[in-house]
Amino acid sequence: xxxxxxxxxxxxxxxxxVTISCSGSSSNIGSHHVNWYQQLPGTAPKLLMYxxxxxxxxxxxxxxxxxxxxSASLAISGLQSEDEADxxxxxxxxxLNNWVFGGxxxxxxx
Amino acid sequence: xxxxxxxxxGLVQPGGSLRLxxxxxxxxxxxxxxxxxxxxxxxxxxxxxxxxQDGTERYYVDSxxxxxxxSRDNAKNSVYLQMNNLRVEDxxxxxxxxxxxxxxxxxxxxxxxxx
Numbered sequence: 001x002x003x004x005x006x007x008x009x010x011x012x013x014x015x016x017x018v019t020i021s022c023s024g025s026s027s028n029i030g031s032h033h034v035n036w037y038q039q040l041p042g043t044a045p046k047l048l049m050y051x052x053x054x055x056x057x058x059x060x061x062x063x064x065x066x067x068x069x070x071s072a073s074l075a076i077s078g079l080q081s082e083d084e085a086d087x088x089x090x091x092x093x094x095x096l097n098n099w100v101f102g103g104x105x106x107x108x109x110x
Numbered sequence: 111x112x113x114x115x116x117x118x119x120g121l122v123q124p125g126g127s128l129r130l131x132x133x134x135x136x137x138x139x140x141x142x143x144x145x146x147x148x149x150x151x152x153x154x155x156x157x158x159x160x161x162x163q164d165g166t167e168r169y170y171v172d173s174x175x176x177x178x179x180x181s182r183d184n185a186k187n188s189v190y191l192q193m194n195n196l197r198v199e200d201x202x203x204x205x206x207x208x209x210x211x212x213x214x215x216x217x218x219x220x221x222x223x224x225x
Contacts, residue, residue, distance in 0.1 A: 035211045050211035098171050099157040
């Protein structure tokens with residue numbers, strides 16, 4: 001299993017707000033920044049959020065990130081059908097000396 | 111256009127070797143950390159290794175230590191992953207990514223380890 005824990009699935013209807021959680025420990029999320037990646041079906045992952053709550057250029061402000069203690073979350077407001085994808089959190093782990101990913105959350109737009 | 115292009119994947123028998131390449135276009139990769147991430151089809155992302163700008167720092171996930179070597183040639187704007195003693199469980203799509211936050215990704219190259 002993954003070092004970072006995410007719910008395997010999440011869902012919402014168009015226009016709703018959805019939150020995806022990512023739980024870790026003091027050696028990763030507790031002491032390092034969290035990044036989020038979006039992977040649309042059949043494509044490579046794309047950076048969605050970095051340094052906990054910063055959006056790369058081109059990412060809509062419907063996406064927001066936060067971190068508290070050893071947990072982080074990604075919020076998507078005004079849900080759209082094109083948001084249907086897999087979402088992964090990641091952080092550096094100072095004990096393992098490597099990056100660790102969450103297991104991924106499959107978001108379904110109903 | 112900023113992009114990363116991976117190559118070198120294929121079918122190899124257990125115990126065999128492969129060398130993956132990743133070349134950057136539209137930007138100078140020597141300014142960035144470079145990373146390899148793999149994904150078993152239908153499964154999640156697994157970080158494999160990364161290397162700093164001048165190659166003096168390299169980190170690996172435990173499962174590949176002693177078998178995989180990450181390297182780079184900044185003159186060729188490229189990063190490599192030498193994979194030796196391959197195992198069936200190394201079968202995956204291998205992506206390279208650039209930047210501290212892996213903000214640019216390649217399209218991936220498939221590695222299949224099977225007899």
